[in-house]
Structures are given as C-alpha cells and as structure tokens.
Amino acid sequence: MIFILKNGFSESELIEKLKHISASYRVVDIYGTRVVIAWPDNIVSNIDDPSIKAKIMPRKPYQLTSNEFKEKTIININGVEIGGKRIAIVAGPCAVESEEQIVEIAKAVKRAGAHMLRGGAFKPRTSPYSFQGLGEEGLKMLKKASEITGLPIVTEIMDVRDIDVINRYADMIQIGARNSQNFTLLREVGKLRKPVLLKRGFGMTVEEWILAAEYILLEGNGDVVLCERGIRTFEKSTRFTLDIAGFAVAKTMTHLPIAVDPSHPAGRRDIVEPLALAAIAAGADMLIIEVHINPEKALSDSEQQLDVKAFENIMKKAKAVAEAIGRDI
Amino acid sequence: MIFILKNGFSESELIEKLKHISASYRVVDIYGTRVVIAWPDNIVSNIDDPSIKAKIMPRKPYQLTSNEFKEKTIININGVEIGGKRIAIVAGPCAVESEEQIVEIAKAVKRAGAHMLRGGAFKPRTSPYSFQGLGEEGLKMLKKASEITGLPIVTEIMDVRDIDVINRYADMIQIGARNSQNFTLLREVGKLRKPVLLKRGFGMTVEEWILAAEYILLEGNGDVVLCERGIRTFEKSTRFTLDIAGFAVAKTMTHLPIAVDPSHPAGRRDIVEPLALAAIAAGADMLIIEVHINPEKALSDSEQQLDVKAFENIMKKAKAVAEAIGRDI
Amino acid sequence: MIFILKNGFSESELIEKLKHISASYRVVDIYGTRVVIAWPDNIVSNIDDPSIKAKIMPRKPYQLTSNEFKEKTIININGVEIGGKRIAIVAGPCAVESEEQIVEIAKAVKRAGAHMLRGGAFKPRTSPYSFQGLGEEGLKMLKKASEITGLPIVTEIMDVRDIDVINRYADMIQIGARNSQNFTLLREVGKLRKPVLLKRGFGMTVEEWILAAEYILLEGNGDVVLCERGIRTFEKSTRFTLDIAGFAVAKTMTHLPIAVDPSHPAGRRDIVEPLALAAIAAGADMLIIEVHINPEKALSDSEQQLDVKAFENIMKKAKAVAEAIGRDI
C-alpha cells in the first residue's frame, strides 16, 4: 500500500501508527514526492492520518513500479529522452577494446543517428578465460568517446564495490541479465540518482523483472528502464528467444519505459534487423544494439555485432517503422 | 540431393543407377518441374545421367523446402497472393459457431480489409468436454460466408479420414500445432493440390518445422505456408511465446512464405496488436488473426479473440507498418 | 460430473433430464460400471434420478482419469501387471529392423528379465528421409519374436487407418509423443479394448497429458498407462529433460499407472541408467528402455540405444532400488 504524503507534513505520526500495528514500512522520496510504502496490505489498509494526501493499493505485488501508482515515466539522460515520443537508439560495441576502437565506433553510430553510446568495461563472461573487459581504463576510453561525440554513455556494473567508479563515468548504469536478481546490487544503484538500465534475466518472468525494478525504486531511484534481451527456450537457432509479448505485457503493468536489445537474443548478425524493427513496432521506447567497426575481430560477441553499414540500414528502416506507429527516432 | 530433370527425358535410367547403389529416392513433380530426390548424399553425389539438368545438394537435412533449391515461393489462393509484396491478412473466429455468426464476421473482416476468412469446424481441444466444432455443418456455413463475401477460406483438418470433405470446402487447409508432426496427415495433404497452412508445434524447433513441410512437398504439394504461433516457455503472462526470431531464421532457410498468428501466443486480447505489428515489421508474409462479433460469448478462445473495432485498428496500423518496410496490405 | 449408475437400471430418464437442461453428456461403460458424464458442472450438479448410485464431482477438468473417481488402476497384459507392486520392464529396439534383429533382442532382454518387448514398425521420424519403419512386415516380425519368447509386445500407431492392423499384432498400443494431442487417434484407440501407452508430448503440460488420456477413457477404454519421456527445455546436453516431478505430480492426480522412458530424454547411452534408477525410486510403475544388439548400427536413435550388457546392468540395479522402496521387478 502506498501512502502519498502531503507537502510539508511530517510522516512521523503515520509511522507511529504503522509501528503500533507491527506493519512494515519504508519512507521513500521518489518522483518529487514523499511516499510511505507499508505492508502487508490487509493490516495497513485502514490506517488514516492527516499527513496522507492519497492512498494507492496496487492489485499486484509490486507497488512503486505499478502503473496504478503513476503515469508513464519519461527519463532524461543529458537531453536524451526515454519513454517519450522519440525512440532512443543506443549503439556501440559489446566491450570497450581500445580508445581508438570506441572513439571510432562512437563517431560512426553518432553519424548514423544513435542517441547514446554503449560499451562494457566490466564484462560478465561465462568463462573466466574469456576477455573480461578493460575495467576503469575502459571507462576512461568510453568517457573520451562520449566527450568527443557528445553521446551519453551506458555501461555495465558487476560489483557493488565498483559503484563509485562506475558512477563517475556512466550516464546510465546497466545491470546485466546475470545480475538481474543480485538484490544488493539493485539496492546500491537504487541509492544513486542516476538512470539505470535493468536487463531481464534470461530465466526471469516478467513479474520478477518488475519486482527487481521495485528494489531500485524503493531506494528512491525512479529512473529505471526495463530492458528485454531474450529468454532461454528450447529453440537453438538463435542464442535466446526475444520475448516481444513479454515486454508488451510489462507495458500494461508498469509506468517505466521499456528498452529492447535485439543483439543478444539473435546471437547472429543476420537476425538483428528483424528483431529491432519488431521491437519498435511493438512499442519499445529504446533500442540498444551492438555495433563494431570490425565485428569479426571483436573480443566478445563477435557473431552478433553489426558493422556500421548494417546499423545504418537498421536506422533508416527503424525510423520509417517508428513513424508508421506515430513515433519518431 | 536433388536432381532436376530435363524436360521430356525419362528418369528411368537414373532410377536404375540409384537402385544399383542401393540409394533411396523419390520422384516428385513440383513447381512445374520433375525432380528426383535421392539419399544418402554421400553415395548419390557422384551419380550422373543424361536426364539430369542440374544437381542441388542443400547443406541441410531438408531439400525441397530449402532456399538452395528455389527462389521465394508465391502462393495464389483465388487471387490472394501469399509471399509477394502484399501481406495477406486472414481473419475470422476461432471456431464456426453458427451460420449467422460466421457470415456476420466474414462481412465485418472483409469490410476492414481482410483478404481471407478463417474459422475452425474441427477443433483440437485440450479437453474432450470443450466445444469440438460443428464438423461438416461448420464447413458448409464457412462456405456460405465465403460465397457471400468472396473471401477464400482456411480451415483446420484433424483426421486423415476427413481429407475429402475438407478438400471440398477449404481453399487452404490448416494443419494445427498439435498435428504438426502427424506425419501421415502431412503426407495426405501433400497429395492434394491445395495450399496448406502449417502451424509450428509449440514444442517444435525451427528445423523440425521445416522438415514437417518437407513431408508435404515430397508428395508434390509445394503450396505450403509456414505459420509461427508461439512456443512453450516458462513465461506465463502470455499463453505461448511468439518466436519472432524463429520465423526470421526460417526465412533464411526456406523459400516458403511465412505466416504469423498473433492471437494464440497472446492468449489475451490486449497483446494481439503489438504482436501483429511486430510480425509485419519482422517480415511476415501473412497474418492470421482471431476476430469474433462477440468475443466474450465465443465458444473457444474467448480471452484472445478481438472484436471488430480492435481488428479495424490493427488493420490501419498494420498497413502503415507494412508500407514503412516497403510492403503493402 | 460423474454419475455412477446402479446395476440393472436404465439411464434413459437421467438422459432426458440432462437433455431438458441442455447439458452435454456421455454414457460410458468403463472398469465394469456404467457411468454418465455430464457437464457443465454448475447446471448438472442438482440433477437426481433413481438410476444414480453415486455422484462424483472431481475438482479438476478431468473426470474419468481423476483419482477422485477411482482407486489406482492395475492393468494386465497377458499376465504382466502394470500398476501393481511389481514394476514392469519393457525393452527392445527403437525400431524393428529385421526378423533376426528383433528375435535376437527379444531373447536377450527376456533373459535379462524384461517382461515385455518394444519395437516400432511405424516410426515418427522428424525427416522424411530417415528410416520410416517396416510397416506391417515389422509387426509380423515383432509377433514372431513375441511367440518365441512369450513376451507381450508394445508398438506404436501413427495413423487411424492402421488401427485394425496394429490391433491384430500388438498387446499394447503406443501413442507417440508427436501424436499425444492427435485427438481423433486418441478416440480410436479408446474404442478398442486393448491397453494403451500414452507418451507425454514434449511440449505438453501434465494436465494436458491427463486430459489426452481422458479422451481415451471417455470412449470406454480404461487401460491407459501414462508415459513420461522428457520435455523440451533450454538444456542441450541431453535430448530432452526427463520430468521426474511431472510424473510424481501426475500420480497425485490420476489413478492410471505411470511409465517412464529414460532412453529418449537421455539421447545418449551413458545417461540412461541414472534416469532409469531415478524413475524407479520416484515411483514409476513401468520402464520402457531401448535396447539393441548392435546399437552403433541401429537405423534410428543409435546414440541412445543400450547394448545387452548395459541393459543387464540396469536390471540388476533397478531390482535393488525397487526392493529398497518396497517394490519388485
């Protein structure tokens, strides 16, 4: 149950009442309001207090992420809007490999119309013998590429102990599929005031994904974009199965914007375009696509990264599809 | 291995040679040519004969369905093309319930721009206690609706013993997901010269789906449309998971046109539109959508059938998306 | 709702009453009683009639298969009991390949302690270019092997048109995974009075599996054994994922005996033994295992068939595990 507080009122009496009935609660400042979340629903629903402006009882286990709590959220990342009419396109390599590589790619995707730059410096690799990313050095290169092109950057965090270093460089922090239920990491990014891109775990239900976002919002960070990137199924002709319906359902549940990553589910270059266009047609607010100057030589995800030409082609078609459904790129 | 025969030459000598090396073979008249398929590849690849115009050795287990065998197939159903520039829209109820119902729906979907009419008379129901369809009576009603509106009809066959009766009424014969590996049924529809809509089984890989079509082509019927309709996954917010990438991959493997059914994977009305638009954006050649005059009262799949208004909305947006990718509806 | 009828009473008045309220119904002679199944539940539950001995309203969509309808079923196949204390072991090749092959295997598995012989004459192959089975010739060879060894035989039916020929040779009729929702085939074997082995489809839920059996029982054939044989999942180190919990759950739902096929889910010889022993420990009433004299040369499923030695080893361990849980082999 969400209690929205009146401006200038203290919640202390309300908290007393909640304590008195042994309810659990959290006070959160989010989206410019102060709210008290209290549970379980059955014991808190009768609580009243002069500090309460409104009560909302979402019919689902999630609260702050529920679209019963608020209207569609629009996030602004250095001028790039996510969740508005314009669809945000994020592009860049799987991993930062060198300053030259990331700067060159940044310039190329910018020229092709991308709004933001992606690139991993801490890479969650299945094998410890695979390239693990350049760490803080990679973040610096990413920053350089950002400064040269003006593109804001999104990059992945893998460890709570890296929160400060990542926060220093990133404009948006990515939580990867493998950390989507790393709850202590979710809480830490929730304590920042920086946009978060939350990948759906490949074994995660839509409801679990939204509840993972709830962990972040509950710490006061409301700038979360949910990113569908494919789930594990029996079909093996692609690396994962992009769940278009899954994110369409999520849009009926939450006010948060939705991103789609067509690269990782495809796992092969030739299927990225149809997935990207399908995502736009189905209502994605943002696309995040892996692009490399020289995909065959990439140190990770070489099979799926697009060359610049292929990315430019997608941009053209994506624009047309976006306009067909009344949006923009 | 496919041997394409010269016009006017007999294959009898070739057959002798194949018998001599104990190869397996089939002579098939398909797409206006006579071909001999022989296997296993390793023993037949050196065979030569004056009757042979060309040899094709697809690098995959499927042969006649392979796009190494031929260019993209376009199927013509009473003037409706599937696989060409125009995307064919098929609409109608899950099941034929009465003459009034099907005629009314046929008129409505025609008015909204549909090119063909769907409706089941033999329904594959999970429970024997559910409505099983009206049988031949249903086919007659469907025919009536077709005559009134001019829309060709597609309807499902469930039993090889119904082949004649279905063939008499249907313009296109549907093989349902649950019969997608009913190999004797596949062979029987292969013996007809009538277009087939082959649903992908919900536990079937893309390769198995194409091999199921191979059963039909091997009997000489090349007019097969593959229909993606969702696979079983752990995600339960929708009935099945529409595998957009699966059909995109299929398009890289086969020359057959691809249809998408957005209704059954959604299992809920509100997700049909995003799936339909995604399918078009990703390159579907045909959509098949469940539409009912009164969805709440439908005798089957009530949750997912659209009312006419919702279908009209999809038609408008679908047209725009089709045009955005250089196609038409 | 199930109405169990009194001996010697006619159901005609009851039927009248059901017609009067527009209920659906079926009269079935099964397990030595005459019952009337009527639905939907809400309109039939108040019906009364002197012919009614008892009313049962299972709380699930399935009725005759429900263990609310009857105690655990024991099936007798020429002296081999399935569902009793003794666990029935069925062994034999994937496919009958020659008289010599099947006779030799039959003798070997009998010697090792098997109670029944398996072997396919009509094979549901993914590809039309794979070995399709010997058809009726294969059935004759199977019969020969049965006569020599005294082992009853189970063999697969794929086509309703083969019902007579299969019925002539088989002691138990197998419905394969790919035909598990071929509802007209289910009905036809339901009309026979011969035991049926119903494989679970690899994309089928437990409830759907039981409802498939319901189709058979509703025609009056109560001798159905449910066979778990693995479902499709993302894990690819085995061919399918054996769902031990799935059949354990089925045992809490139905009175029908449960078989387990450890060969097809393994898809590799070295994993058949642990799956077989696990199945017994978890309560399987029957095992069906692929055994071949010369697995490497087998015309189908060569990777997973056991040689006789490996089967003998399983038999020894299986016996020990069976006794550990108070059963027998």
Next chain:
Amino acid sequence: MIFILKNGFSESELIEKLKHISASYRVVDIYGTRVVIAWPDNIVSNIDDPSIKAKIMPRKPYQLTSNEFKEKTIININGVEIGGKRIAIVAGPCAVESEEQIVEIAKAVKRAGAHMLRGGAFKPRTSPYSFQGLGEEGLKMLKKASEITGLPIVTEIMDVRDIDVINRYADMIQIGARNSQNFTLLREVGKLRKPVLLKRGFGMTVEEWILAAEYILLEGNGDVVLCERGIRTFEKSTRFTLDIAGFAVAKTMTHLPIAVDPSHPAGRRDIVEPLALAAIAAGADMLIIEVHINPEKALSDSEQQLDVKAFENIMKKAKAVAEAIGRDI
C-alpha cells in the same frame, strides 16, 4: 591448458615464455599442487619448461573443474565427507527465523540423521516486501544451533561485502541460484579456503554451471559442490523442473561432487520425497532439504518445507535406496 608444476621448481621461466608469446595465464595453488593455466590452447600447447611435471589439455572450455584434470574430489567439512561413499544429508529451514526455531529444527534433523544444518540469514527474495532474513543476527543463531548439535552449517552469501561476516560463521558457503553468474562474488569465495555450495541458476546450462565453478577454482578454492535445484520450464505444476539428467551429465564432465536440492524445484511438500529418492538413485553425493518445525508458519517457502515427520520418512527411504546402489547415508 594446464601445466602441473614440479615440486620445488619455480614457474618464473615458464611465465616468461608465456609472456613472450602473449599468452594469458594464471598461477594457482589447488589440491596441494601448483599449476599454471595458460590460454588460448593453440598458442600454448608447444610450450616446454623444466618446471613442468605434466601437461593436461581438457577438450572442453573448463579446465580445473574437468575430470580430465583430476579424480573425483571428496570434500571434508568438519568430518562430514561430500563425494565419498556416504551421501551427505543437509537439512534445515529455508530461513533462520529465531534462535528457538533454528535450535529446535537443528536438534530434530540431527535426531533424524542429518549430517549438516542449512538456514538462510541473507535471503534472496523476489520481492523487496518479503522477509529478507535476519542478517548477522541470524548467523549467530545458526552458530548456536551448530554448537548445540555439532552439525556444521551451510548458509547463503548474497553480497561480496559480507564475505568476512559469513566466513566467520559458516562451515560451507552457499551461492544461490540468482547469484550463480555473479562472477565477482564467485571470485571472492574462491579466495577463501572454505567449502562452497554452488547452486545452478534456473536459466543456466550445465556447461555454464561448471564454468561458474571454474571461476572459484581459478582462485585456488577447490572445495566446491555443484547443486542442482531445478530449471525453469513451461511445466507449472511444480515450481521448477529438477534436471536429474543435467546433474548426471555434470558427473561425466567434472570431478566435483554433486548435491541436489529437491525442495525448491518441487515448490510443494508432497513432491519432495520422490525427488529426493530419485536424486539418490541417480547418483547425488549430497541432498539439501528444507525442514521446518512448523512449515505452515514459515516466513519463506512455506509451501515446500517439510515437517520433521516427513523428513524422517525420507531419511529412512533414502537410506534404503542409497544402500541399493552401494552407498550409505
């Protein structure tokens, strides 16, 4: 490629050679030997050096976990062996809820024959509004229960920052399914010299699971037990699908012992026993089972926790099954 070093020889020359050819490498002290792992294989395979006692090139992406590297590992936890003839039984509540609760349960499971105690103090809950565990207070209670009963304890770590506090109390550290690819956490527990229980992620392949263990071994900690606990599939009658074949395959790949958790896949009390017995029959080295004094009142996983009576029943049957396959409990 693994280079096993001779006792008393320095690897410095070998390292020089590896640097010279730009190979990657790691020096690891594990299982009482010093080894150098170097990669990629193709460039390091020709390296030679007087310090090398033996070279091993596993044919798989994993190295130290491969059973090509060493014989089956047996782990000793305060006298409890895992991986030997005796099967280790770990039991206890999902979460520590109070000192009284954990002490009472510890006594009860000890009396029933359990060898170790489980209980979570940091709980990975899908929803932030669910009980999150008692934290360090919970660890203290667990310790108390351990001291009273003499049972070693296994408990979950969720955050790298808790490594010291967990290490102080736990005899074995659990990595939960949701953190199975939290690679920085894996590395940290790898730096300890304390046994680790590594749960398989519910969306994780067998190979990924073994590679996750490789992260731990590569830091020098060889005392890892792999724990199968069910994967996500379409079947919904249980919470997850226990992949018996998956762990049987793992046993053919690695020397590490295998545990099975039958409680979480079941998600319901009545299916825990068949899964537990199946796991033993299929070769598990350890079982970890949720047991609660008062399951209905449990603060987490209430549906699946067993009462003491049910656990005692399992112990009796488990013992019999273990003996049937030549093992012990």
